[in-house]
Amino acid sequence: MNDVFTKHHLLGLPFDAVIHHFSRKDQHEHVHDHPFSFTTYILKGSYVERIYEIHDDGSYTFSDHHRKEGTTHFVPAKTIHEILELPDGECFTLIKPYQKEKETFFYRFEDGKVFRRKWNQRKFRMIT
Secondary structure (H helix, E strand, C coil): CECCEEEEEECCCCCCEEEEEECCCCCCCCEECCCEEEEEEEEEECEEEEEEEECCCCCEEEEEEEECCCCEEEECCCCEEEEEECCCCCEEEEEEEEEECCCCEEEEEECCEEEEEECCCCCCEECC
């Protein structure tokens, strides 16, 4: 993907999986969701992620979570998140993706407003 995040696809196992290697926080990473739900297994290291929730009135809240080595987490496709920190310097995860559910979006949060764009669009639009 880039010099701080690599993916290794594992095919032909009892299930398809992807190993992610984060070597440091990507300074250009966007807040995003995913096209599919997945289960993630933290193999080595840890990360701190911020999860956002957009409310019906357009407001949002967020919470920070330290995902530690040896833990497993289910992540719904609609989860909006970003990685804030790699406390151990790097992290390896194995994800087991499920079926595609939706398109991927990137998000911006500015002045109490939420903006998003599809992964293949350039312009962010305000969510109303």
